[in-house]
Structures are given as structure tokens and as C-alpha cells.
Amino acid sequence: MSEVRPATRLRALSALAVIALALFATTALWEAALAADATPSPETTGCAKAAETKGAIAGTPVAGATCVEIGMHDIFWDANLVTIPANTDVTLVIRSDAAATHSFDISDHNNTDVENLSVDLDVDPGKQGTVTINAPAGTYYFYCDVPGHEQAGMWGILKVEDGATISLKTLTTRRAPDRLQPPQRIRRGRKFPPPSV
Ligand SMILES: [Cu+2]
Numbered sequence: 001m002s003e004v005r006p007a008t009r010l011r012a013l014s015a016l017a018v019i020a021l022a023l024f025a026t027t028a029l030w031e032a033a034l035a036a037d038a039t040p041s042p043e044t045t046g047c048a049k050a051a052e053t054k055g056a057i058a059g060t061p062v063a064g065a066t067c068v069e070i071g072m073h074d075i076f077w078d079a080n081l082v083t084i085p086a087n088t089d090v091t092l093v094i095r096s097d098a099a100a101t102h103s104f105d106i107s108d109h110n111n112t113d114v115e116n117l118s119v120d121l122d123v124d125p126g127k128q129g130t131v132t133i134n135a136p137a138g139t140y141y142f143y144c145d146v147p148g149h150e151q152a153g154m155w156g157i158l159k160v161e162d163g164a165t166i167s168l169k170t171l172t173t174r175r176a177p178d179r180l181q182p183p184q185r186i187r188r189g190r191k192f193p194p195p196s197v
Contacts (some may be wrong), residue, residue: 047093048166050079065166067091070156072123074098075149079168080156086137090166094121095128102144104129106158109145114138120145135160 047067071078072094084090094104106119115136121129135158143155 047091048168050168050170067093068166068168069093069095070104070168072096072098072102072104072144074100075102075144075152075154077154077156079170081159081169082156083159083161083164083167083169084135085164085166086160086162087134089132089134091130091132092119093128093130094123096123096125099125100146101125102146102149102154104131104142105145106133106140106142109143110141114140137162 047069048065049069050071066089068082068084068090070082070092075098078097092104096102101122101124104119104121104123106117108116111117115138117133117135117140119131119133119142121131123129137160140158140160141155142158143150146154
């Protein structure tokens with residue numbers, strides 16, 4: 001059995017420390033480069049997202065989030081029941097994973113008993129749009145105003161509740177997001193504001 005002399009062990013430990021530091025620095029640089037590459041705007045930091053995007057669990061409130069990311073696809077939203085707190089600045093990030101241009105609208109359309117938030121955001125393929133809203137409590141209807149898209153199922157519900165933490169839900173449990181059906185067909189018997197066709 002050979003014994004490692006203390007001096008040798010010290011040199012080995014120093015070498016290890018240098019390697020670890022170098023690795024750490026490289027990783028940090030790499031992560032910084034990746035972050036720069038992904039060009040996240042400040043608004044997307046800590047954003048609540050649907051499960052299909054980056055790890056957040058749909059339907060689970062995200063403590064402390066003041067931002068919610070809704071994925072826009074051809075032709076559906078990755079979350080179509082979104083809850084946010086009332087009378088609080090909340091940034092909506094509308095991220096396009098679509099091949100076509102879509103819009104995110106919260107207007108007076110199907111919103112007769114709530115304030116008109118006057119949101120009309122056109123988002124080109126692969127881009128994202130952001131809007132910060134501060135809405136009184138209520139149930140708001142959102143949709144895409146490209147002709148035919150709303151009728152195809154591109155609409156959802158924004159629930160604004162006092163003291164709510166942000167959560168997202170996809171109103172389906174049995175279908176993959178690319179086969180999302182309009183919520184009224186899935187939640188039988190539940191009354192959501194029907195799209196006016
Ligand atoms: Cu659309």
C-alpha cells in the first residue's frame with residue numbers, strides 16, 4: 001500500500017481546484033452566451049408558462065410571478081385558461097411558435113360586462129409580443145382576430161381575481177396540444193362565453 005505524501009496531495013488538490021474553477025468559468029460563459037443567444041427580454045424572466053413550453057406545470061399557481069407566457073400556435077393557444085391577480089401589473093408575453101401571423105386580442109368582443117382592455121397584439125411567426133395589463137376582477141375573453149381562427153378554437157379565458165397567483169391551464173387532458181379542441185367542446189356543460197360566429 002503506497003501512501004500519498006501530503007505535499008503531493010496538496011499539489012493534486014490545487015490542480016483539481018484550478019480545473020474546477022476553469023470548468024466553472026467556462027460553464028458560466030457558456031450559459032451567458034446561451035442566454036444572450038436566446039435573447040430573452042427582461043419581461044420573460046420568471047414568467048409562468050404552460051407545461052408544454054419550459055417546465056412549469058399547467059394549472060399550478062406560480063408564486064411571485066408577475067408575468068405569464070402564452071404560446072401561440074397554428075391554430076391554438078398552449079394555455080387557454082389563464083388566471084392572474086386583479087389590479088396588479090401583469091405582463092403577458094405572447095410567444096409565437098406558429099408558422100402564420102396570429103393576434104392576441106382582449107377587446108369588447110365577447111366582453112360585455114368587463115372593462116375593455118383594448119389589447120390587440122399581432123405577432124409574427126417565431127416572434128413574441130408583450131403587453132402589460134392591470135385589470136379589475138372579472139372574466140375576460142381573449143382570441144385571435146385573424147378571420148376563421150377564433151372559430152377554429154383560437155380563443156381562451158383570462159380570469160382576473162383578487163389576490164390570485166398566476167396560473168395557466170390547457171382545457172384538455174386527453175389531447176395533445178396540436179389537437180386542442182375549443183374549450184366548450186371539452187368542458188361539457190360549462191358555460192364559457194361562446195365565440196360569436
Ligand atoms: Cu390566429
